[in-house]
Amino acid sequence: MASPVRRRAQESRWHTASQVLAWLRLHPGATRAALAQDLQLSSGLATELTGRMRALSLLAEAPAPPQGRGRPTTVLGAHPDGPVVLAIDLRMADWRHAVAGVDGGLRDVTGSRHVSRDPETVLADIRRVIAAVRDRYGHRLRAVALAVAGSIHDGRLAQSATLGWRDVDLTALTAGGTVPLLPGNDATLAGLAEARTGAAVGARAALHLMVEVGIGGAFTVDGQPSTGAHGAAGEYGHQPYGNRSLPCPCGSRGCWDLEIDGRALARHLGLPAPADPRGFARQLLDRAPRDTATRQALEAVAGALGAGIGGLVNVHDPDVVTLGGLAAPLRAAAPEVFAAAYTGGLMAFHRGQPPPVVDAVHGDDGALHGAAVLALDHVTSETALAEWSARPH
Template sequence: MGLTPTGESPAMPQLKTSADLRVHNQTRLLRAVHDADEPLTRASAARALGFGRNTAAALVGELEAAGLLHEAPAGASGRGRPTTLLLAHPHGPVAFGADIREDSWTLAQIELGGRLTELETGEHDRTPRVFDDILRATRRHATDRLASLGIAIAGPIHDRRRLHISHLGWDEVDLDEQIGGDWPPTVVDNDARLAGLAEARRGALRGTGTALHFHIDFDIGGTLLLGGDAQRGAHNIAGEFGHMPLTDSGHRCMCGAQGCWSLDVGTNALVRRSGREPGYGAGRELAREILARAEAGETEAGRAVDDNAIALGRGLGALANALDPEAITLSGLGLELIRLRRGLIEHACAEGLMKFRRARPPRILAGTVGEIGPLRGAAEIAFDVALNAEWLRARL
């Protein structure tokens, strides 16, 4: 695969020449344009990066000539010199992001500035053959503009190579065997971690120093973000909060551990409450039906959702004691839980907090990126390749 989870090469060269400095500044400019929450003007980019007017003009001109950036007139805004905006070049680089759910997959394209366009979606057979589906879809949509591919997947990836998805029965799936030399440059990362990264770059956690994000689908996964950077741990598997015994569950998890938090939060927990055996990527529609019945006032469905929300809040309180986040965001099924049971989640969280923390509990927020968080995060780490000095130098 050849890339780190941030899409960068493992080592960044030191700036030794004026050419190195120029490429470094061009990279900074492209990163600023990409990360901005609205299009930048040349002047605003120069101010943000500390460039002089002439330097900014030269950098923009060089990047436009290379087909990496486009400067276009803004809409008329009254008297004075016309304003121009820094935008994606129509022939500039793009990256693909793929989100592999337990039962389906989605492929999307991202360009400079963050515009995300869904390309294709499909179902799969819940085996690693889904990687073949992703490769075929990538080939159907790829052009010579494609820089790289990022993939979000619902399981830990040990040492960035060995994939485990316990509730699909995937154990020690070797990504080097699934992603070969006929693939574009590809980086794979955990879905919850990428959803958190998406919130830090594009959503409710933008500018937050210490935060937790949890993506809830069949079960719950999360990530700790420090300064917008998702923490990965020594073996790239940090953040498996769902496999901590935070709620005294009496069940044994398919991961092999006893009493995992994920047994009480998410689709699988709702399916189990309905009397069915969860696992293997089944039950999504049933869970949504239970949520709808709970919202309509059905007692038994309401109790199932209550239990899910209480378990979620209890776990958040325990983790807040340990990690001291400023804010906690939720995505996936978490958006529905916080919409339907915010008060219950916050109360259970507060009950689990140490007494001195209760006056200023962490904010619990609905993620604003939404259910596409893992897809957005996968696309972002893929596009990071085009914001790398080594990649840029080869194209100037």
């Protein structure tokens, strides 16, 4: 058994290595000198630490592009034989997956539409992909993270009004294997991605909102989302910001969800609810400049979006609001209407310096990036790095 002094030294070593990998995700392709400066490491310690992490197949260094005269330098990146994670984004009409190394960059991004939305059919398709990735990467696959449009609790999808699922066990996706499954709400994970590597980097408190089918989001503080007692925090779409006469698939009435997506647009146009609200909204956004009725429908939705965001700013008092999914193009379709509704929804003391509302950096890939962040937080923890180092390299 290691002595207390040696154990503390080992813990400190992995703590610093974990910090290095977190820094790398925020600064992909940066130099060792920049790493040392930002983390306040001596040049010698940075050299020793990165050398050790190269030997453990955690980091790689490659020559930097030449920039005139001066000593050649190198840039840091994920080791080609290092740990990887699988990120999955499960949506209403389709699902996507990607592999990420410790630098957080997504690769092998692949999408597939649902043949059926039956839970057993969809989960069987996902299991096959997980098995294929495990076969390809072997022990290098260290975690699987799943973003899904619904409320997650104890490894189960408690409810998804979007998918029409209730109480679905997700743990079977990796049953019988050694790779952990980390499920999370898609909008929460998109907010996590914006807080860590997107438009909300540096903000202590940030509100992220994402429109797909309905609206969800996350409130993050110091880069960590608040998920609530049962993992259901951020269900902003089920706030009573809408018409109380309209029933919502969630079981409530008057939900904000029904005012800000393709279903609302169809209703304003006198059309039946579309089978694919997200795709329908995309079509209308493309044709809006040529059609007066469509522009008016988009103005109504943009106004509902802005007013609701004003109400949430009153609740959370964020430094910044980020918009993902369809939220950004919906605002852009009627910016004046959105701005007036947003300002009108704010308490008076917020109006002098309202939190800026900015487009998300990760756009439609927010949930996928967030799933990768969730998995990499697990993989680059001190405990996980110690386990990785114990393997032969």
